[in-house]
Every structure is written in C-alpha cells, then in structure tokens.
Amino acid sequence: MDRRTFTVSSLAAATAVTMGVSRSHAAEAQSRPRVGLIGCGWFGGVVLSSLAEHANVEFVSLCDPNANALKATLTALAKHQKPVPRTFADYRQMLESTKHDIVVVSTPDHWHALAAIAAMKAGADVILEKPISVDVIEGEALVAAARKYKRIVQVNTQRRSTPCLAEAKEKYLRAGRLGAIGRVESYSFLPARSKDVLPDTKPPAHLDYELWTGPAPMRPFKAAIESRTWRLFMEYGNGVIGDVGIHMFDCVRWMLDLGWPTSISSHGGIYVDKEATANISDTQHSQFNYPDLDVSWEHRTWGAPPTPPRHWTDLWGARFIGERGTLTVTLLGYQFTPTGGGPSEGYHMLSKTGDWDNLDESKFPAASASVQRQHVMDFMQARTTRTLPIADVEEGHISTACCILANLAQELGRPLRYDPATRSVPGDAEATRRLIRNYREPWIHPDPATI
Numbered sequence: 001m002d003r004r005t006f007t008v009s010s011l012a013a014a015t016a017v018t019m020g021v022s023r024s025h026a027a028e029a030q031s032r033p034r035v036g037l038i039g040c041g042w043f044g045g046v047v048l049s050s051l052a053e054h055a056n057v058e059f060v061s062l063c064d065p066n067a068n069a070l071k072a073t074l075t076a077l078a079k080h081q082k083p084v085p086r087t088f089a090d091y092r093q094m095l096e097s098t099k100h101d102i103v104v105v106s107t108p109d110h111w112h113a114l115a116a117i118a119a120m121k122a123g124a125d126v127i128l129e130k131p132i133s134v135d136v137i138e139g140e141a142l143v144a145a146a147r148k149y150k151r152i153v154q155v156n157t158q159r160r161s162t163p164c165l166a167e168a169k170e171k172y173l174r175a176g177r178l179g180a181i182g183r184v185e186s187y188s189f190l191p192a193r194s195k196d197v198l199p200d201t202k203p204p205a206h207l208d209y210e211l212w213t214g215p216a217p218m219r220p221f222k223a224a225i226e227s228r229t230w231r232l233f234m235e236y237g238n239g240v241i242g243d244v245g246i247h248m249f250d251c252v253r254w255m256l257d258l259g260w261p262t263s264i265s266s267h268g269g270i271y272v273d274k275e276a277t278a279n280i281s282d283t284q285h286s287q288f289n290y291p292d293l294d295v296s297w298e299h300r301t302w303g304a305p306p307t308p309p310r311h312w313t314d315l316w317g318a319r320f321i322g323e324r325g326t327l328t329v330t331l332l333g334y335q336f337t338p339t340g341g342g343p344s345e346g347y348h349m350l351s352k353t354g355d356w357d358n359l360d361e362s363k364f365p366a367a368s369a370s371v372q373r374q375h376v377m378d379f380m381q382a383r384t385t386r387t388l389p390i391a392d393v394e395e396g397h398i399s400t401a402c403c404i405l406a407n408l409a410q411e412l413g414r415p416l417r418y419d420p421a422t423r424s425v426p427g428d429a430e431a432t433r434r435l436i437r438n439y440r441e442p443w444i445h446p447d448p449a450t451i
Contacts, residue, residue, distance in 0.1 A: 033101035033383070036061035036124070038091045038115050040073040042228060044106030047127055047156070048073065050369070050376045051104070052080035060098060063088040065208040066226065089208055091115050095122045102383075105129060108230050109237035110216040113138035116153070117145045117446055125152040125383055127376070130250075131242045131400035132393065136435040139397035139404075140423055141446035146393045148451060154379035154389040155396030159251035159331075161375035164347050168327060168334035169255045177336070178322025184256070184295045186248040186318040192240045193301035194232055198222045198277040215443035222277070232278035234407075239280035240299045241403045248318045249288070250391075250399035251329065252295055255320070260398060261288040261295070263417045266410040272302040286406035297406065311350060311359050332367055408434055423448070 035057045037044055041064070051057050059077055062085050064070050070087045077085065088094040095103075095118055103119035104127045105112055113133050116126050126146075132155055133139040146153045159165055172178060200220040203209035209221055217235045230236045231243055238246075252258065268284030286297040309315050317330035325338040333348030335356045346356030349367040375391070382389035401418065408431060409416045416425050418435075425431035439445045 033057045034060045034099065035102045035104065036063065036094055036100040036119075037073070037104045037106065038063045038094065038119070039105060039107035039111070039129075040064040040066070040069040041106065043129060043156070044104065045073060045076055046372060047104050047106060047376070048077060049080070050372045051102075052077065054373050054377060055380050057102065058083060059085045061085050061088065061094045061100065063091045063094040065089045065211040067206040068226075089211060092118065095119060095124075100124045102127065108212075109242070110134050110235070111214055113142055113446055114215065114443065116142055117451065120145045120149045120151040120153070123149070123151075125379075126393075127154050127156065127379055128393065128396070129156050130396060131238050131246050131403060132396045133400055133404070134236075134238060134242075135437040136401045136404055136418070137423065137448065138437075138446060139401050140420075140448040141451050143394050143397050144448040144451045145446075150386075152379065152382045152386070152389060153393035153396075154375070154382065155391040155393060156375065157247060157250040157391045157396060157399065158371050158375045159247055159329075160254050160390045161378055162332065162371050163374065164333055164349060165251065165255070165329055167347070168329060168336075172325075172327045172334075172336050173255055173320065177325060178320060178327060179324035181256075181320055181322040182293060183321045184252050184293070184318055185321065186245070186252055186295065186297050187316070188240065188244045188248070188299040189301075189305040189315040190244060190299075190312070191301055192231075192244060192299070193273065193276070193278050193280055193282050194224075194229065195273045195276045196224075197275060198224050198229075213440070215439040215445070217440060232276075232280055234279055237280075238400075238404055238407060239284075240301065241284055241286060241297055241406055242400070244316060245286075245297050245299060246399050246403050248316065249295070249297060249402060250395070252318050252320075253395070253399060255329070256293075258290060258293075258295070260418065260420060261290055261402060263289045263415045264402060264405045264409050265289075265415040266406040267413075268410055281410070284406075284410065286410070288402055288406075297403075310357075311361065311364075313350075332364075332371075 037048055040062055062070055062073055103124040105116045106129050107115055109131055116128050119126050132142055201223050203221045219235055266286035268281045270281055271283040273282050282301045284299050288295040305315055313331040317328060320327040325336055328335045332350060335344055335346030337344045348356050348359060350359040350363045352358045352360045378390050405416050405418055412431060416431055419426050436445060
C-alpha cells in the first residue's frame with residue numbers, strides 16, 4: 001500500500017473475517033444473552049445502561065470488590081430489569097456460578113487481562129475496556145485467547161463507531177481530498193492529572209483492597225482511588241497516553257488503515273506538577289513511524305491549550321496534515337481546512353446548526369450515548385454473525401501496545417521496534433524483558449503460548 005495516498009479499507013472489509021459460525025452459536029445469539037459485569041464503576045455503568053436499553057439481554061451477575069459500587073449498580077439496573085442479579089466480589093466466583101453469554105470487563109486497567117481471559121475460557125464473548133492491558137504480553141495473551149476459544153471481543157474504542165468520523169474517513173481520506181499525507185498530530189490538553197497531594201489512609205470496610213489491588217504492586221491506600229483517581233498511578237494503568245491517547249491513536253490507525261509502526265520514540269515526564277502524589281507524566285511527546293508517515297502524540301496537563309476551546313472535546317483530537325488540506329477530528333466532530341485558504345467544511349454532533357460551529361453543551365449526553373449505543377450494537381451483530389467487531393481485540397492490542405511501548409521508550413531513553421511475530425524488541429534484551437510486568441503473588445501472568 002502506498003501510505004501517501006493511503007487507500008483505506010472499508011468497514012465491510014474490516015469486519016468480514018469469520019470466527020467460525022456454527023448453528024449452536026447462531027442459536028445462542030438469537031436467544032436472550034445472559035450478561036455478567038465485572039467492574040461496577042463509572043464506565044461499567046455506561047455500558048450496562050447501553051446494553052440494557054438497546055439490546056435484548058439480561059444481567060445475571062455483577063462483580064466488584066467494592067460493596068458500595070455493587071449497591072449503586074443494583075439500583076441503576078433496577079430501572080431496566082426486574083430480575084435481581086447475583087453479586088460477587090471475586091470475578092472467579094462469578095464465572096463459576098453460572099453460564100454467561102457476555103461478560104463486560106470494566107475494571108481498572110490492571111485487571112483487564114486476567115478477567116477477560118477467564119471470561120473467554122468460561123465461554124463468554126467480551127466487551128473490554130481500553131487499554132486492554134498494562135503490558136504488551138498481556139495483550140498478546142488476550143488476542144491468543146480470543147482466537148483459541150473463538151470468542152467475540154469488542155474493545156471500547158468508540159471512535160470507530162462514531163458516524164461522523166466514519167463520514168470524514170470516506171469523504172476526505174478515502175476520497176483523497178487531502179492529497180499526500182506526511183504527518184498526523186494527535187493530542188490532549190485535558191487536565192487529566194491531579195495536582196493534589198493525596199494522604200495515605202486506611203481502606204474502608206466496604207472495599208476489599210487486597211482483592212482490588214490483585215496483580216498490581218501493593219501501594220498505601222488513597223481514598224481517591226475509589227473514583228477514577230486510580231488513573232493517576234502507573235501501577236494500575238498506562239498514564240495519560242494509555243487512557244486518552246489510545247482513543248485518538250486508535251482512531252488514526254482505523255481512519256488510515258495502519259498496523260504496527262516501524263519504530264516508536266518518546267520523551268517527557270513530570271515537568272511541572274512535581275509536588276502532586278500522581279506518578280504519571282504531565283508532559284509527553286511520542287512518535288510512531290510508518291513508511292512515509294509520522295504519527296505523533298502530545299499531551300500536556302498543565303498550562304493553557306494552544307487555542308481557546310469552544311468545548312472541552314476540542315482539547316482532544318488529531319490533525320491529518322496533507323498537501324491539499326488538513327482534517328481535524330475530535331471526539332464528536334471533524335473539520336476540513338483546504339491549503340491556501342478557501343471555506344472550511346465540518347460537522348459536530350453538538351452543533352445546533354448542523355455544521356462545525358454553534359455548539360450546544362446540553363446535547364453532549366445524548367451524543368455520547370448514541371456513539372456508545374452504536375458500538376454496543378456492532379458487538380451484538382458480531383455475536384450473531386460470529387465475525388470480527390469493528391474494534392476487535394487485535395486492533396485494541398496494537399493500539400494499546402503502541403502506547404505502552406511509547407512509555408517504555410520514554411523510560412529507556414531510546415526508540416523501540418516491536419516485532420509481534422517474535423513478541424520481542426529485536427536487539428534490545430532489556431526492552432524485551434520489560435514487555436512483561438511483574439505480578440504480585442499469588443497472581444500469575446498469562447502466557448500467550450500456553451493460554
């Protein structure tokens with residue numbers, strides 16, 4: 001493929017790979033699927049609501065080591081169904097309790113791999129939060145499990161299911177209106193890193209902190225981690241690039257039909273907010289090199305954004321820079337600006353006038369919910385046909401692993417080239433060793449070769 005004219009594959013081609021449909025699978029997909037939810041926090045609730053409202057499913061199990069989160073999710077679910085699901089603190093007990101057709105894994109990132117692999121082994125298809133893993137080999141194990149057990153796995157990288165971005169892909173990239181593209185710049189200027197100093201405290205009685213920590217290193221408890229503040233610590237995730245960067249990097253890969261980059265480099269660290277408890281970087285510049293194309297990522301959690309935003313979604317996006325124009329995509333919209341002047345074109349899901357301007361904040365909940373609904377229904381269709389969903393686990397793995405490798409390149413201070421065939425960084429023993437993070441006993445790291 002000539003990456004400078006980038007013939008982009010169609011959605012139909014991306015989802016046409018069969019998973020081995022059988023009569024039993026087809027019959028199962030036509031019945032009312034039984035769903036288990038592992039992780040009853042914020043986005044677990046978002047996926048639960050979307051499934052409950054738009055798919056003919058029954059939630060039979062909820063799992064979380066936080067009893068308060070379980071209670072709140074039971075209350076939310078009661079608005080959608082009368083049968084009361086069983087509740088569990090330990091996902092292993094949940095999976096042993098009954099047959100699940102679908103399992104939603106919406107835990108903190110450090111639990112994604114073990115819970116999702118166990119669900120696949122138990123015979124369930126999976127909706128899996130991004131990033132799919134905290135190290136590269138976990139991601140390889142997830143892909144291996146999905147293929148071995150013939151399970152459908154949809155990663156929650158919802159930009160692939162955003163209709164206006166699919167429109168921009170066809171209208172500007174596939175049609176070649178940008179001409180040759182030599183660079184894509186993805187970015188976030190969201191305040192995604194707290195400046196707070198968080199004190200140590202005793203874990204509350206309603207939280208099994210030992211189980212919550214699981215395979216991650218045991219840190220002194222911080223009350224804030226009961227909310228999304230666990231993302232401030234590298235022990236549980238992949239920093240800002242692994243939280244918000246993966247969305248835009250994955251979007252760029254999807255829109256340009258890109259696979260693994262030839263090399264990855266990165267620099268950054270904690271440059272400004274040095275007193276905060278958070279140990280994720282507040283500044284990062286990463287580059288993913290492809291033939292005749294560089295894709296960059298930049299985040300900065302301090303200072304003012306380069307241009308005043310109309311809406312917070314403007315702070316998070318990607319610019320496709322071509323010889324005949326620039327296409328900017330954000331969470332819910334796009335704008336095309338031709339080179340040398342001339343009127344720009346665009347669309348935003350929050351626009352009151354059906355274009356790029358005149359945004360209405362009140363439209364955000366409905367717009368966001370519509371994208372999630374589209375993503376969930378793509379997963380349900382993939383279950384019926386046993387074909388790959390739009391955000392298949394292998395695509396999620398590539399995007400996740402590239403963000404992890406960017407963090408590793410930053411730590412080691414050198415570019416890295418990952419070889420998925422050998423699951424190694426050729427010529428770099430230290431980097432290869434660090435493709436696997438140490439698990440806290442007694443948890444055992446999954447091995448893709450013996451999954």
